[in-house]
Amino acid sequence: MQFTPKPGASVPIVFRIGINFQGDTYPFVRSLSRRFSVTDRQGERAIKTLDGDDPAAELKFASVGLSIVVHERAPEQVIFATFEKFQENLVIEGLEPIIEKHRSTGRPMANIRELYSRCAKSLINVGKGAGEDKLVGMPLELVAEKNPYLLGGVAQLPVRLFAQGKPIAGVLVKSFNRGDPLSPRLARTDGDGRVIVDVSVKGEYLISAVQMLEPKAGDDADWVSLWASLTFSKP
Secondary structure: OOOOOOOOOEEEEOEEEOOOOOOEEEOOOHHHEEEEEEEEOOEEEEOOOOOOOOOOEEEEOOOOEEEEEEEEEOOEEEEEEEHHHHHHHHHHOOOOHHHHHHHHOOOOOEEEEEEEEEEEEEEEEEOOOOOOOOOOOOOEEEEEOOOHHHOOOOOEEEEEEEEOOEEOOOOEEEEEEOOOOOOOEEEEOOOOOEEEEEOOOOEEEEEEEEEEEOOOOOOOOOEEEEEEEEEEEEO
16 A cells, blocks of 8 residues: 555555455445545545445545545454364454353354454555544544654654543554564553554554454344554655
8 A cells, every 4th residue: 555645646545354464355345334534634534436446445635644544344244163263363362351251151162253343544644744643433443642654763653542432451452564573563552552563664564453342232243343453654
């Protein structure tokens, strides 16, 4: 993805399924999208696109400064055939307490249903303008507390995780960078929902976090998960 376009440039917005910048692209599907928008100094506007478009959109950035591209995906169901596979995924995402809770509450040990939603943000720096990331109202959301494009030689970026608009502690946050031999770097949010991300390596970053929740009445699921991501580039 082009993270630093010139004003007026048209940039393809690509959706991918995968981890660590790897994975297949997938088209825009309106029925699976709760929100697809861009926010800049002029405010938020919906991104115009069509069902089946891949790339999902071609977005023209007219305003100089930081733009926030948001895609909130509607819930989808995934089924884990065995408890072992479900447990493996929980460990990968730092959700170990769910393992015992699942056992102790008598939930199924096979064909485990998880209803998951993605809450994705990308920070795009148009021209050389300033601007700040901010909460945009997703149920699980990562917010960069400094503009990563204006850090200069600073190698640390404070990032906060919010659940329903409030900081959430104790959640595993992963930081991926293709050029970083220590990628992914791992940290858990502190009492203020904050982690310090090492951005000493130039290039594209993907920050991610997952929250597992109890299903609500009417959910066809044993668990509900929210997957937050934040992508940007460090010059």
